[in-house]
Amino acid sequence: MLTILKSGIQTCIQDLGRSGFRHLGVSQAGVIDTLAAKSANILLNNSPDTAVIEITVGLCKFKFDRPTNFSITGAELGAKLNGKSVATGWRYYAEANDTLTFASSKNGLRAYFAVQGGFNEVTPVMNSLATDVQAGFGGLSGRALQDGDVLPYTQFDPLGSIGAALPDYVNTIRVIPGPHIDLLPKDNQQHLYDQQWQVQPNSNRMGLRVASDIDMSHNLSITSQAVSPGVIQLPPNGQPIVLLNDCQTTGGYPIIAHVIEADLRHLGQLHAGARCQFQIANRPQAQQALDQQQQHLAQLKIAVLHHDKKNI
């Protein structure tokens, strides 16, 4: 099993999230960076929806009790296997008693750590292993991992190292205008796109709160409607909230924009104080960006299969 020696700031079990229960008020949860999580699994020949560990900030330490292959993707958080650096986007082999540590970084926030075959003895809740820390279910006992937790996994023979760089993280986030943007004065509509937005410290997995010097406060009220990760709400204080995976299923603030699916991965890497811009996009561009990511994953899968066949 994998022992969590140091759990860090927020380390939790996530998969691609919960679906089919939003009408009952059940949040999506799941990994914020699906491209990173899917890549981590592809590197290990796991099915793409296998649960992985999402590490926020870093500062954590794990110990393996038996040999297996593992992979790390997402942000570069100074990961080391027995004190020796391991690269993000690569697959490695751990022996019994090896330790894996994560430091932290100014340039990224979330890393993904997967083991071959995934973690055993974790029970799905509503068809998902994703931890919903707000609702208190999923993952391990519905909470973030704590020091001393153990996660059983299966022993495997070495597969050999392989890896590939993922597309870079950027802080220009493409968005499609939302249904209530037209309710704002024209000037404010433009501010969304021409401002540098700074990520606020009270951001979390429910939402990324951003602020700028421009006053976008308003007294518009709309009727609550369904919301989901990527929705950008504008509360009356004028400081937008970009909803993330643990957001509620309905919300009553005006929806001024929606982050395109392919760019949601960047949101998970923006730490407090980081700056970002929003760039207007249309639906065909969003689809094209998503197609590119699918191609990237398909190529990675072929490369891994080819590598592993050669080495049998």
Added chain:
Amino acid sequence: MTNNKTYILGERALVLEIFQTNLSQHQQNKLFALHAWMREQKVFIDIVPAKTTITGYLMHSQDPEYWLDRLREAWEDIEPEAFQPTVHQIITRYGKSDGPDLDSVASLTGLNPSQVVELHSEQSYQVKFLGFLPGFAYLGDLNPKLHLPRLDTPRTHVPPGSVAIAQDLTAVYPSESPGGWRLIGHTDTVLFNHQLESPSILQPGDVVKFIPSTEGIC
């Protein structure tokens, strides 16, 4: 013909919005009938009714315009009779420690506590939609005599099972959470259990009746 619009939110969320503050029972049941129609299409990964909208999340982002057209047509054609709700009875103890705000609700509305209990429990409510917490059902419409705003300072801990009111709605807190609604009673009925295949007792469109517990009447 109702005034409504349909639009795509983001890449694959289809929204039908009815421009009205409150839906008539006819429109409300039409919306739930549309919910059932949307489920039958098997193209939506999630379908979320809200107060005056319904949102369907397509499994794939291909061809949202096609499904938006189908949704618009379905809304025009659908009959409210296609929807048959399930009815639930929720045994409730009102007042005292079970409903710490019952007395203040009574004084703010100019009623006495037993009149508040009577007005709250004499009628049926419909689950308009769920949100806020897993299994938190917004039940309407509350008798206008009981309409009050939320508390100025929300409680940091509302116990699970609390029966509460706010504005034109009533609800039962399914789990412990912060909350600004006024607590008038308590039920032992478990509304949400994440281990069950159908985790929420209350589904959109269901009908709920509060039954005052004989031991608990003020």
